[in-house]
Amino acid sequence: SIALIVALTSDGKVLLKSEYRYACKEDVIECPAGMVNPGENPADTARRELLEETGYESNDWSYLGPTWESTSKLTNKMHLFLARDCTRVSSQKLDESERIDVMSISFEQAIDWVIQGKINANSTAHALLKVERIRAKYLY
Numbered sequence: 001s002i003a004l005i006v007a008l009t010s011d012g013k014v015l016l017k018s019e020y021r022y023a024c025k026e027d028v029i030e031c032p033a034g035m036v037n038p039g040e041n042p043a044d045t046a047r048r049e050l051l052e053e054t055g056y057e058s059n060d061w062s063y064l065g066p067t068w069e070s071t072s073k074l075t076n077k078m079h080l081f082l083a084r085d086c087t088r089v090s091s092q093k094l095d096e097s098e099r100i101d102v103m104s105i106s107f108e109q110a111i112d113w114v115i116q117g118k119i120n121a122n123s124t125a126h127a128l129l130k131v132e133r134i135r136a137k138y139l140y
Contacts, residue, residue, distance in 0.1 A: 001077040002069070003045035004033035004123050006131045007056060007086045013104040014128070015054050015086060016119075020099060029103075029113065030124045033078075042079035050083060052093045054102050058083035064134075067126050078123045082131055107135070 007015040014031075021028045034049035036042050043061065051057055064080035094100060105113075111132050113119040119128070 001036045001042060001079060002033055002123075003036055003042040003049060003079045003081060004031050004127055005046050005050050005081045005083050006031055006064075006127045007050055007054065007058065007083045008107065008131075009056075009087070009104065010085045012107055014107045014110045015050075015056060016103050016105065016110065016124075017053055018101045018103065028121050029119045030121045031127055033123070036079070043081070046079070046081040046083070050086070051090065053098075053100055054086075055088050055090045055092050056083075056086040057089050058086045060084040064127065064130055067123060069123055078126075080123070080127045080130065082134070107132070 009015065016029050017032055018027045018029050032050050032053040034045060036045045043063065046061070060083065062082040064082055067078045067080060069076040069078050092100065092102070110119065110128055114125045114128055119125055
């Protein structure tokens with residue numbers, strides 16, 4: 001399974017990454033995410049991946065539930081998380097093969113990018129839209 005994080009900073013920005021995906025043959029804009037290691041729980045994976053891919057941490061986490069990445073071809077379950085008040089504490093700690101550009105944009109812009117198709121990775125779009133509904137309903 002995979003843990004995916006909608007990472008929000010205290011000033012209302014969302015942290016996204018752009019990474020070349022060989023299967024798609026293009027750079028794809030996604031939320032930070034990574035594989036759950038054997039014996040690791042998804043919440044620990046989310047914390048680890050957020051730090052490794054972006055250099056940010058959070059002390060305010062919510063589990064948003066699971067989703068399936070591609071029901072016709074894959075069996076990967078995605079565990080969606082929301083991390084609020086993210087702060088930068090270090091540089092990225094990427095694997096040798098990873099090339100990830102981190103961006104910080106307004107949450108509203110990210111939602112616009114989902115609607116426009118600039119963000120078209122299903123799990124990222126799903127997680128961002130879920131958080132948008134939470135924000136609208138609860139005005140946290």
